[in-house]
Amino acid sequence: MTTRDISTEVLIVGAGLGGVAAALAAADRGARVVLTEEFPWIGGQLTSQAVPPDEHPWVESFGVTARYRALRDGIRDVYRRRYPLTDGARAKGELNPGAGWVSKLCHEPKIAVGVLEEMLAPYRSNGSVRLLERMRPVGATTDGDAVTSVTLDSETGEPSITVHADYVIDATETGELLPLTGTAYVTGFESRTDTGEPSAPEQAQPDNVQALSVCFAVEHVDGDNTIERPENYDFWREYTPAAWQGNRMLSWTAPNPRTLEIDTRAFEPNPGDDALAVDADQSRNAGDKNLWYFRRIAARDLFEPGFYDSDICLVNWPSIDYFLAPVLDASRDVELEHYAKARQLSLSMLYWMQTEAPRADGGTGFPGLRLRPDVMGSSDGLAQAPYHRESRRIRALTTITENDVSYAVRGDAGATRYADSVGVGMYRVDLHPSTGGDTYIDVASTPFEIPLGALIPQRTTNLLAANKNIGTTHITNGCYRLHPVEWNIGEAAGHLAAYCLDQKTTPHVVHADVTRLSDYQAELDAAGVERHWPEGRTFAY
Template sequence: MLKTEVAVIGASLGGVLAAWSAARAGRQVLLVAQYDWLGGQMTAQGVPPDEHRLIEQGGASRSYQDFRAAIRAHYRDSEGFTDRTAMTEGLNPGDGWVSRLCFEPEVAADYFERLLAPLVDSGRLQILRGQRAVAASRSGRRIASVTLLDGREIAADYFLDATDTGALIQLAGLPYRLGKEARAEFGESLAPETANPLDQQPITHVIALRRQASPGPVIEAPPSYAFWRAHRLPQYGHALFSEFLPGGTQGESKRFALFAASDDPQDPTLDLWRYRRIVAAHQWKPPREEVSLINWAQNDYGLQPLLDGPLSEEEVEAAARELSLCLLHWLQTEAPRADGGQGYPELQPAAGVLGTADGLAQQVYVRESRRIVGLDCLTQQRVQQPAVHEDSVGVAWYMMDMHPTCVSGQGLNAHVRPFELPLGCFIAADCDNLLPACKNLSVTHLVNACTRVHPAEWLIGEVAGALAAFALEQGLTPAQIRADADRLAALQAGLSAQGIPLHWDAALLAQLS
């Protein structure tokens, strides 16, 4: 039996920050890591950070801003790199337009290893690699132990579920929310009339592609290629393999060129290649071959839900992987060219970019998790008309970005206002020693579309780790801390000292009016 004070199950982006936050507070921490790279969507899943438009000025924890500065410093100090960013503000290594920081995921993976190394060296943090939870036991309102893939058991005072799927919540037999709630449950105007836990956001198996100067080998058409080539998005009408993406309004499609008309960095075209480009030739001397991370609507796998559906998670992940390979074959052989031809055989899998030989990410990109049933639940109304929360433990902001879901095919891109995360959303109603540390805090399906992104998940993990450490120090449960005004204030003071803003800065918000 492995014994520790805080067990972080899953080395997602939130999991890394939860382990860091708890260990730097002096607690003994175990971090269970399934994939080679620590950091989840920032690294192993291959997704450049989705951020709000005030991120350059604030609206995130100090540690997140330190990370952004370190990524930029890495490139600024790299031989041959000169910042010629044209598509966004600030130094953007890949000069992609989805984010102000499109960079090679390995740089972030190295950063997380360095971040945790002093804690590992001190003995406060132990990382168990190549492991995942397969079972959990409970005693009353507490999780007693978690069993790993290799048969070892972990006993801990606090267990933090930092899996991208909320796996520990399910293994522990705790109640959870998943998929879409009914409109009547929380009065959300954008929710459907009937709840459906299988109507989840799709997953995507990201693939890194390199644009070579000359054609390379064409991959063989995967078995499902004919199906996907003919597939049309039912709510939108256009072919999946096309230059069209679902728009912000249901049924609306927008056309994007695969490539800009010219190689001029100042070309304002919002093309698919530069969407998530992470290596931009014009930023390097001599120029490097360009690399882009293919995470488009064209390889969103939405035929089956990842969680609790008729297929196993492994089967859904395999199908998503094959879809991405089908898209690659289409790009190499049939994608329309500006010169009237077909196919771009110069697009080749970028071996090594995602830590794999085939260019595919180590882990599928998971947009939606099982979510705890908490003492509080953040709803649509509370992010579109946000208020100041007395128990706020951080701030977040992102549009309500819903990819067409697995059952209804309903997509959404709704505006929200900068909002706060209440402590009650971190506290499970039925368990005293489990905390959410990824995409699994107590929010609705609609709000998950706002809180699933990088700065928010980073914050969730950092807060969860700090909360576990504070609860151990005080000898109280998180629920007791929330109910005690003095203890709550002490927790919030500690978070503020750690560089976590509890409320939005009025000067920042004034920029939105």
């Protein structure tokens, strides 16, 4: 196959939430953009990974960018315009179509795909954004400390493409451009000596990375929908990780993230709860006692009778966390091997639920559980892409540590306030069991800011981070990895690339020059990027 060559001003690799936000910001400011995506759907963790948005309790009022709010409003608008909602659901201002307890906006992932595509449509139509679909980065060229091109292979057998660009934004889920471009990065746990973090180990553990998960959606209907017994079912059925304290992973039991005590959760399909009364606020109620409605993405009682045969339940639970081995920096063959094993784990959990899971009535198994491939946009009913909680992370101008966000450390002083802030976020430090055998690490945090220096590598001059690959540590990644924060990071990166093109400068200069930094931040303010929390917003959850 021959390799085609194209040129652009800004190349954004990865069309997850950070990548799409970067493309919108850069194009809106006048830059020419090439945006690439490996999987069939754009949107990353919200869509191809099928993870409902993890957001802070005040998301309906403040603490996200104007563009992210437009995404949320667009999702609700689709339901109001196109779905047969009940009168009560239609009148509810903060409509939560799934009435899930994990988020104030649980919804089917394909709805978000459509809204994201609509947001990009004007820029694709006028040619300022070109989307290269089903392309994965495999190589790069550099000139000194600058990236000059990135080569992408097609997932569908089309010719490879080499994109030459003035600025390159790594919005991939695992920081895939960092090793390809020679950009310095870290993986796994840093040592306490390096970061001074109370929760860090004494020695660095670069291969100790959070679990990844392959999510799936099910409904519960009449009949026997039991899948074929998964090939690796016997292994997973008997698997008892140390964190589970002698209990099997395929069960309703798992460690409580905050206490580490073993909790036993309920599972009751279509419980007939008051879906309109659900008030998703994890600072007050974790909402995971009945796993059915924890991440429910369609609550049938919010729609006209008979429209849905069943609720739709999104499975993203501890029992599908895959942590047998890290995949960052593994060969492609090994990486795909572990993805296949993670898929086997998810299918094994489903098979266990269908055949062996204890029921409240004393019976076993829920054979009525049925996969929804149409909801996942896949042939097998599993999410198109694995949900990575952790990425390679750039060695950045600024590294955010536990001491910058922990409520136990900062108290009522609040999180560190940055002169170069380009946005805000809020979430607990929520680290899942990891490949090094660790159990959960859960640290209460305060509302935090996103420093520009965390997006800029120490050395590489024209590459920006726009996903979970910014300058956090293993620990602070646990609160900077969520949907609205990723979007904010991407939006700031895309705007910065376009600003630098227009002003004929570089990110390092903008970061160091007070006048240029102020000009750039003023543009973010005008675009609806909130860079500081309201005064007094220092409490934690």
